[in-house]
Amino acid sequence: MRPVHLPVLVREAMEILKPERGGVYVDATVGLGGHAGEILRLIGGRGLLIGIDRDEDALLMAASALASENVVLRHSRFSGIEDVLAGLGIERVDGLFFDLGVSMAQLKQTGRGFSFSSDEPLDMRMDRTQALTAEEVVNTYTMERLALILRDYAEERRAGRIARAIAARRRERPIRTCRELAGIAARAYGAAGRGRIHPATRTFQALRIEVNRELEELQAGLDCSPRVLAKGGRIAVISYHSLEDRAVKHFFKKAAMEGQFQVLTKKPVRPGPVEVRENPAARSAKLRGAEKL
Ligand SMILES: C[S@@+](CC[C@H](N)C(=O)[O-])C[C@H]1O[C@@H](n2cnc3c(N)ncnc32)[C@H](O)[C@@H]1O
Incomplete structure (x- = not known):
């Protein structure tokens, strides 16, 4: 359907x-x-x-x-x-x-990588003929650039902390799925993240804005x-x-x-x-x- x-x-x-x-x-x-x-x-x-x-x-x-x-x-x-x-x-x-x-x-279609509750590859491209994906942004941008993106595109208060957590995780292995990234953002929030919106909401918004310019x-x-x-x-x-x-x-x-x-x-x-x-x-x-x- x-x-x-x-x-x-x-x-x-x-x-x-x-x-x-x-x-x-x-x-x-x-x-x-x-x-x-x-x-x-x-x-x-x-x-x-x-x-x-x-x-x-x-x-x-x-x-x-x-x-x-x-x-x-x-x-x-x-x-x-x-x-x-x-x-x-x-x-x-x-x-x-x-x-x-x-x-x-787009949000609900499987395989597009827009939804943080999914186990899909980090994609987020509206136009699947373009090269840049969220996976590339998350795994190759410098920690400082990631923090700026989170701050400027989503007014994420914990931009620095989330960017540091991303950088630490990808030193062990590349971050591939939406769920992995959502988990990293949620852990960076800790108990403070148990509010009305999911703690990864702003991270996903910022990445989507970056990927699609x-x-x-x-x-x-x-x-x-x-x-x-x-x-x-x-x-x-x-x-x-x-x-x-x-x-x-x-x-x-x-x-x-x-x-x-x-x-x-x-x-x-x-x-x-x-x-x-x-x-x-x-x-x-x-x-x-x-x-x-
Ligand atoms: C909110 S939806 C529009 C829904 C539409 N008004 C309807 O009633 O079905 C936004 C659409 O715009 C497209 N879109 C977003 N940014 C775009 C851009 N810069 N150029 C062309 N299409 C874009 C997306 O791919 C998406 O299909």
């Missing part, structure tokens, strides 16, 4: 994106096609939806969910959006949508938006942790000061209690939007 991924803040995202009938829209994180399906419904048969994902498995799922003539799917990443559009002979689009991070399908990719996606959006075109971004939200907020603010964008969300839009109850994965979601001037 395929893992279910419930799309987050769909109505709110559509209110910002305002897909118009006949318009051309990019969903740069097409995933399982939840938001894309709604965009498709709103643009109607004469519109065009370009769905991008860096995960080829996601594209297969999107292809079956969005079987329609006015959908084009491409294996690419945020830094490749302009190349995808150039390849299609499209200069400007009416909307650009990002629903950041990983999908439930998530912040660099997000910046590339944001940077191209003033160039690819038509006048009056809109961008909507859903983020799931503070580093991403901060990058989006700063980018919109700067673009507004430069007269490129009008910000549509003074504060981020958050899911209501009903959505969070039905889909706990939505609890940290923040949606921001802007319009090209």
Whole structure:
């Protein structure tokens, strides 16, 4: 059975994106096609939806969910959006949508190495055609670099201690599985780790961001938006942790000061209690939007 991924803040995202009938829209994180399906419904048969994902498995799922003539799917990443559009002979689009991070399908799919409770190889690549894996990061980066990654990408308070524990363990033998790494992080926390969240949560978040260069990719996606959006075109971004939200907020603010964008969300839009109850994965979601001037 395929893992279910419930799309987050769909109505709110559509209110910002305002897909118009006949318009051309990019969903740069097409995933399982939840938001894309709604965009498709709103643009109607004469519109065009370009769905991008860096995960080829996601594209297969999107292809079956969005079987329609006015959908084009491409294996690419945020830094490749302009190349995808150039390849299609499209200069400007009416909307650009990002629903950041990983999908439930990726988290739950065996063999992807995203989940700390699994005995799988430390992989964590969204795009399995890329070379760098979490195993390489954990076993080859210096202890100092690992500590910085844990601190900067996940605000991990015990970054130094966890990095030291990783370095000590890998001197004995390479760290190969998610469970081994989760155990190392849990031991570095000791009794203090018996809280609400698993003590390895931040370690896994930080590694995932590093392996997939998530912040660099997000910046590339944001940077191209003033160039690819038509006048009056809109961008909507859903983020799931503070580093991403901060990058989006700063980018919109700067673009507004430069007269490129009008910000549509003074504060981020958050899911209501009903959505969070039905889909706990939505609890940290923040949606921001802007319009090209
Ligand atoms: C949260 S899921 C999107 C789910 C989708 N909105 C839906 O309703 O099914 C994020 C998706 O974006 C993809 N992704 C993340 N970062 C990406 C990037 N830099 N370039 C392209 N795709 C990316 C992931 O592979 C994943 O499939």
